[in-house]
Amino acid sequence: MAKHISYGIIGCGMMGQEHLRNIALLPDVGVAAIFEPDAMMRASAAGLTPQASIAGSVAEVAADPRVDCLLIASPNYVHFAQLKEIAAIRALPILVEKPLFTDPVDAAAVKAFAATYAAPVWVAMEYRYMPPVARFIEQAQNATGGIRMLTIREHRYPFLDKVAHWNRFNRRSGGTFVEKCCHFFDLMRLILKSEPVRIMASAGQEVNHLDERYDGETPDIWDCGYVLVDFASGARAMLELCMYAEGSRYQEEISAVGARGKVECLVPGPGRFWPAHLGAAPTPQLIVSPRFPQGPYTVEIPVDPQLLTAGDHNGSTFYQHQRFCAALRGEGPVEVTLDDGWKAVAMGMAAQLSANQGTAISNPLDACESAQCG
Structure with missing residues (x-):
């Protein structure tokens, strides 16, 4: 029997909700907690995942013991800051939406993060x-x-x-x-x-x-x-x-x-x-x-x-999650x-x-x- 995987979701706007709909189609996969600061988007996401708890911060999702992996689908300019915040709490596997970073000043720091983070990170290149x-x-x-x-x-x-x-x-x-x-x-x-x-x-x-x-x-x-x-x-x-x-x-x-x-x-x-x-x-x-x-x-x-x-991506979001979960189960690479x-x-x-x-x-x-x- 496949190991059950529980996601924590950070960012539940338009793309985050597409991820939620596709995660719901996967067997032995669920969502334990979500964080979304915008009230309207948060309400929409809660309707898609009524079983998930609503967290008040990135840190709360990352620290939730039910969470096996994280999805970052927040606005571009906070992706790298959230990766660093998660790393300071615990090294969970992460699927992070593109782009990985937006400020050229962070280029070297992102490379350093990649060299030291102790869990798998998959960058969401759906195409x-x-x-x-x-x-x-x-x-x-x-x-x-x-x-x-x-x-x-x-x-x-x-x-x-x-x-x-x-x-x-x-x-x-x-x-x-x-x-x-x-x-x-x-x-x-x-x-x-x-x-x-x-x-x-x-x-x-x-x-x-x-x-x-x-x-x-x-x-x-x-x-x-x-x-x-x-x-x-x-x-x-x-x-x-x-x-x-x-x-x-x-x-x-x-x-x-x-x-x-x-x-x-x-x-x-x-x-x-x-x-x-x-x-x-x-x-x-x-x-x-x-x-x-x-x-x-x-x-x-x-x-x-x-x-x-x-x-909106011709089924690619589903196949990406399918392969990401396979990697977490040791059935394939990142x-x-x-x-x-x-x-x-x-x-x-x-x-x-x-x-x-x-x-x-x-x-x-x-x-x-x-x-x-x-």
């Missing part, structure tokens, strides 16, 4: 676990004969409104290339199995949030951009982001090309945003296009409707390490710096560690 993306990753090397070019396009809706509008400002979110795009930089490293050696970016705030004011301030979060990344292997990658393209049929389009051929995956956005008058939402697809003999073919990769209902999370943020910070300065950033991981990306 790895979307079924069409997972299939793409499985087939990319063989279909291409070795990837030379990798392109990730995300055309989607604007940033949603979060508690206290924290995601409208760079200082709290880390900036768009950190907040939103660390997922994609993680995918680049995972798919190419190489490290970045140079990053060039162009980005800006062109359409979204320009007419909004919060405490007299206008949001400064970017809504579009391009990022080019050269990798040590010689492969090249590109990210194309547009956050005022919610009319798109597919939200993410990923392609890899090599000497043998091309492979693509097409991922629709959240079903709740698909216009009802257009009928059923699109089904994810994988497209393989060999060079010789020519003959592209398409495979549809439907996602379990129950998982689509539980969240698949997204603190090092992975750190490098994804470092690439995002280098992209932010490149776009701000209009220059290429060489050795972006070293630049982040030495706080040059601040």
Whole structure:
């Protein structure tokens, strides 16, 4: 019989509640305690987990003897502070939402934390676990004969409104290339199995949030951009982001090309945003296009409707928790390490710096560690 696992949840806003809905689908898994300072979000979370106790602080959740592991799904800018607070209480296994940190000043301290924390930490990079993306990753090397070019396009809706509008400002979110795009930089490293050696970016705030004011301030979060990344292997990658393209049929389009051929995956956005008058939402697809003999073919990769209902990430949140729990039971490794999370943020910070300065950033991981990306 599988060991029962009880979560403590820190942060129960929009993403935290998606985690709660997916945890509820797992066998032998439950939630013992939650902490959420916003009254409305706390009430919503309590409705999803009526068996959980409501804690008054991070420390109270971390110290609860019923808790076997923690999920951090709080606003970006408090992730690292909460990791340090937990470490001072007891070393519990943690699943921490991306980004791992938002301030370049913390880069070295996060590395030190990773070297000394005595329990497993898994960084939540959900995009790895979307079924069409997972299939793409499985087939990319063989279909291409070795990837030379990798392109990730995300055309989607604007940033949603979060508690206290924290995601409208760079200082709290880390900036768009950190907040939103660390997922994609993680995918680049995972798919190419190489490290970045140079990053060039162009980005800006062109359409979204320009007419909004919060405490007299206008949001400064970017809504579009391009990022080019050269990798040590010689492969090249590109990210194309547009956050005022919610009319798109597919939200993410990923392609890899090599000497043998091309492979693509097409991922629709959240079903709740698909216009009802257009009928059923699109089904994810994988497209393989060999060079010789020519003959592209398409495979549809439907996602379990129950998982689509539980969240906005094509079932990936469920599969991530499934694997995290397997790691806690000794049935698998931590698949997204603190090092992975750190490098994804470092690439995002280098992209932010490149776009701000209009220059290429060489050795972006070293630049982040030495706080040059601040």
